[in-house]
Amino acid sequence: MSVPHVLLALLSEGPKYGLQLREEFEAGTGEVWPLNVGQVYKTLGRLERDGLAESDGTGREGPQKRFRVTPRGAQTLAGWLRTPPDLTSPPRDELVMKVLVAARVPGTDVHEVIESHRLYLLELMQQWTRLQDGEARDDLSLALVVDAELFRLDAVVRWLDAADVRLAQAAAAGPPRPAAAPVQVPQLRRLRARR
């Protein structure tokens, strides 16, 4: 995760102490990503070393030290905000693997496998939605984090729905199961090769 950049963002509001940064980091990300204070000081040390942040210069170490962002730090932050995250290669998704494998394991009903994952994901979405309806109503950061999580889970559910339909159509159309397998192996290889 991008702890250094989030700290730079917080520092760009004005000089801050380490403990304060930690509190603001957690509040600013809906308290979904906890951050320990050691991590904060380690990151601040690195930012200072790289000339992206500077401290009071009182020489005192620890919680009394106040940090501020340098012009170079501000520039780095602005660049990071506009740099797209790496979404080019598909992640090796465990659930995708499970469904691909379930379609090949003899005696396994892939639709039943899909159904159990779908139910679990829906329950998870119900929990996030409760959070959206509760705490997140007065916490904009949390509401945004919850939205992101719900969209992510929703995408997985939709993929399961699509997989369900495709597998059913393939089973109805083609010869029985085993024939489907050889098609999928080269596909997997191709994905791996691209990484």
Next chain:
Amino acid sequence: MRRREQGPEEGSAVSVLELRGVSKTYGREPAQVHALAEVDLSVRAGEMVAVMGPSGSGKSTLLTIAGSLEDPTSGEVLVCGVALAGMPPAVRARLRRRVIGYVFQDFNLLPGLTAAENVALPLELDGVPVPRARAAGLAALEALGVVGRAGQFPDQLSGGEQQRVAIARAVVGGRRLLLADEPSGALDTVNAGEVMRLLHEACQRGVAAVVVTHDARLAAWADRIVLLRDGRLTGQTTRPPGPESLLLPGDIR
């Protein structure tokens, strides 16, 4: 720790809606279509149930049968403990007017009537004196947060406001069962979620709701999600743990 209190679900013995072994087939052999097969579903007062399933899974059929607009081929439908089968048409029509409210995808507000008139209409059609119907209508608009728009016509309202009025119309006069088919229509994500929140809130005031949707983000507002596939219920969520379990450090990523 807090004692487990008796929630409304344990207190109310009678389900607001109960389907027992409901099947529905259309056409004759060999071209027979089984729209629903042996569906059991019980919805209590205060409970919001979402029905999810792909196109053609029987979602809409389930809703029309629950709303007594169609009869099952076999099985039983009970609304507030009373079986619909054998009910004289007039009695059934009255039950539909007084007990069941509908929310449609495209809101279905009458363009020539104000928000207040739209909401009061079902009561007026049911013979409730106009002043009483209007008062109940305003109370329903108030509960949905749109009483300030009571005098506006539908085309003067935003999509979100129109759907609030439509929900008010569905619950007005203390109706017990809310049936909704893709109730957030073409609204954007945030407003669609708001519609679901309002439906959920209506349930917390004691209404039972069945919401049909293909959208998992909307279904997630329900207390229980049931999955329908080829006319059969293939699974349902169990009551998930509270949201606090999501915020334990280390639980995420």
